[in-house]
Amino acid sequence: MPYVAPVDDIMHALKTAAGLEALIADGIIATDMDTVSAVISEAGKFGAEVLDPLNWSGDRQGSKLVDGVVHTPAGWKEAYGQFAAAGWGSLPCSEEHGGQGLPQMVSMAASEIWNSANMGFGLCPLLTQGAIDAVEAHGSAFLKHTFLPKMVSGEWTGTMNLTEPHAGSDLGHLRAKAEKQSDGTYKITGTKIFITYGDHEMTENIVHLVLARLPDAPPGTRGISLFLVPKYMVGTDGVRGARNDVICAGLEHKLGIHASPTCVMKFGEKGGANGYLIGKENRGLNVMFIMMNAARLAVGVQGVAIAERATQRALEYARERKQGRTASSKGHEMGPIVEHADVRRNLMTMKAMTQAARAICLVTARETDVSRLAKDPAVRAAAANKVALLTPIAKAFSTDIGCEVASIGVQIHGGMGFVEETGAAQYYRDARILPIYEGTNGIQAIDLVSRKLPLDGGKVVENYIGELWKTCEEVRASNRPEFGRMAERLSDTVIALSEATRYLMQTMQTNPDAAMAGATPYLRLFGLASGGVYLARGALAATRDGSGGSQYVALARFFAENLATAAPGLKETVVGGADSTLGMALSA
């Protein structure tokens, strides 16, 4: 069944949870709602018409390495060409370098669409965007002049080269080397793994951003520098020159995202690849973190995307597949399984989790925009702190539910869900990378507890929980019968989050390991509280403006009464589970 972009759901989340209209009214974002809606609708068409039809065939064919050349699946190069020509790769890029200067909120909404339609494809622009961000923020005038315009236009793609076989999450131990040349450039040598779109023939050049270590660099993460290493050298006239000393030495055989080539990259097999320093020597990780934070949100959006796609397919199947008697059955006839209560629970879970994660990601995008565009430096700083706080939730909660929703999608199909041709299994396979890459979800949880809760002495999270609580009170005050027990359940959830937060802030001081033991259930609790409140804001808005939107009330109520109910138990696990988590001997 073909993909249909959920334009209404995206617009609803942008308006209600992320408050886009207010940002436009305040002049912080220079666009209007009609433009946003038009862009998202057009993106939806492109996703449905160009990317979605290649998703399944791309999975079956996969990318292949033949005689040192990576071949993407049939149709990929043409689709990429159309994508770049239509300007989809440049939505959020600065107008100075040929971009469209649209806000991050719109860019992330479009990114959801590419990744729903075709996650194996969507990864390529996702990584390119990260490389653009880094060059834009820290590249020299030469690098900006020479590389940015063609990256923004989509003529060239970009990659991020971090991981080495022995250094995955722990970048401090990476070994790739960079030696300074007399002309100010560097010779790069080393092997990188898990490089997404590390090589392909879709564009005439590829811009690699590579972490490496100078000979005299201090050990650990303070001795890492970032370099730009093009696949082909480029003259000051912008003309493509000789091939650089970098090759793809192998492709991984993966569980999913088969179309996306995951490359082993070798730099300097013939003496050293030519590279240019980005930012300062030994400060590469700072630049990389800028890219990684944006990429973490983008990966969270991929979680939303795969959940949306799995939900659409499951709902369609449940409406068509007939098994068993239901209220609408006549005589011995079977009714559609969508009418069975247990199938409804599954579908409601899929829809509610997806919309909640979407709201969390779009709120994070909103705060990114405010942190860049607001006039008041204090407002910008507060928004930047909120981005820092929410990024691990956006990444980990959304990708966890991406996997869960994709798994429910398989289940709704019954035996057909286990048959690859049905398509549900591909989402289940593709989704599984999301909790792993761009920092595993465990690392996100640790980041949340150890670095984000202490921000501004704990005031950032305290203020945020205060905002959530305000919505709980609005729900209670509205006193609408169709809200059911939403106020009670959401209040319990936010109270649980508040108590768990207080416990972790204290425990981080006295027993950091015990705090870390609670990080993952705490992040889940945080996601349930945020997601539940954002859906409730959508429900409040839907009833306030009288425009209907009863489905948003129903989703918010379902989330509060069926999913957020897990919150108090998660708090118990956080505050009472550490001793038994840490006590048992597990080492060999």
Place this chain on the structure above:
Amino acid sequence: MPYVAPVDDIMHALKTAAGLEALIADGIIATDMDTVSAVISEAGKFGAEVLDPLNWSGDRQGSKLVDGVVHTPAGWKEAYGQFAAAGWGSLPCSEEHGGQGLPQMVSMAASEIWNSANMGFGLCPLLTQGAIDAVEAHGSAFLKHTFLPKMVSGEWTGTMNLTEPHAGSDLGHLRAKAEKQSDGTYKITGTKIFITYGDHEMTENIVHLVLARLPDAPPGTRGISLFLVPKYMVGTDGVRGARNDVICAGLEHKLGIHASPTCVMKFGEKGGANGYLIGKENRGLNVMFIMMNAARLAVGVQGVAIAERATQRALEYARERKQGRTASSKGHEMGPIVEHADVRRNLMTMKAMTQAARAICLVTARETDVSRLAKDPAVRAAAANKVALLTPIAKAFSTDIGCEVASIGVQIHGGMGFVEETGAAQYYRDARILPIYEGTNGIQAIDLVSRKLPLDGGKVVENYIGELWKTCEEVRASNRPEFGRMAERLSDTVIALSEATRYLMQTMQTNPDAAMAGATPYLRLFGLASGGVYLARGALAATRDGSGGSQYVALARFFAENLATAAPGLKETVVGGADSTLGMALSA
């Protein structure tokens, strides 16, 4: 890393949760602990030495259909021959037909081992056992004489042919036909799908059990009969005769269990396959349910099996893989990830969930044995009711956690987990069929609420919860510091189960759809309560007999303080979530 059968964990569950020693002492089971231990150890060796080495290669090669013949992967035929020759296929079969007459508890323990080592292989004896059970219970003297000995010896395998394209869960609508012949046999025609090991060349014959409908049969499930249809006809002398009119017309291309051929079977393409009635005309479903109930427990055991295998691999990896600093790191050295608190939470969750599900399955097997072997008919009847109650929990809870644990296993491997060669991804793929086949887990939950709770006017579940509560009181009374808050958490869990049960019993009378809406969270709650209590019994025993076993105390405490904490929230969902589950318009 090679599989090592968890003999200690299995024996511990058999002794403490399933009370095997008491059954032996009471003379209900005619064996001794040394024999049981020896059988399980030997099974462990066979699994590790013969089946485990073929698991990965079997997945890569898969079974193939070439010119109408199904080819299993390299090594399969030889391994199956060794399996049969060693008598592993006949553990629980009656001695009358050449079996070894061992209790179901031992058979299920061995079945865990085959499926941990190689689930694609383990399915073949699993299905054969179901066919043996049906023929043993309801076959004519001719069928028993002609087919049983070779099925028990493993010379021939068996299949279950239920599903048709339009009739998966709803067997009442199946269309396969049977016409009675003048000699008392039947001609069978029709197409069946999803037939596990429906064809292969490992044995010289295959015995298909096939559901079909007589021309004058009443509509629905009361018009279904069961037939035995051999691949090759067999003379009264037991000699294999002509090929029967049944072929494999295709193999499914599946997400996992690639080695296990999932066949489209065509019966009667040349006029009708010869079949023999099993049991009575139009009463086939009754016989099939005997097989299916046993198979449901066996599938639950597959959930335990895949969880165990995923846990072993993840633990081994976590001990070897070094990333980040830990307590044992020196200077800038990285420590093994098993020492990180968040990884420990993952590993503890895997271990605790696996041992809890194992206990639930082995208790269900225990009650099966008592229902067959106890002298007192009242004891037998009570045990049969307990089997009925626990079978949906054993099947659904164990297979849900099988998927969850396999997914955590991928996560612990980081990026390597997404690379197929690592092996963790295979478990994630293989596990996904388990919540689907032998009745989806949604159907198990509905069965639990609609058919099992009302057993004996609700007394069966009431008594069962009473037993769980008794353990909570023992834990409280023991007052051991190393139990932490186990008593409190388990009591909360059993109280939640009790309240949810009372609500569902009432609601089934007044609003069945609302009760059904809570079935899935209720089943999860039931599994947490049962699993937590069984682990607690293990912990109590480990402290009582002074034999050490501190790991069982640690697991029980972890389960209570970290996983059973979800119970009160699940109860809230069951009792308060139905309206919002059923309220939203989802139909097209």
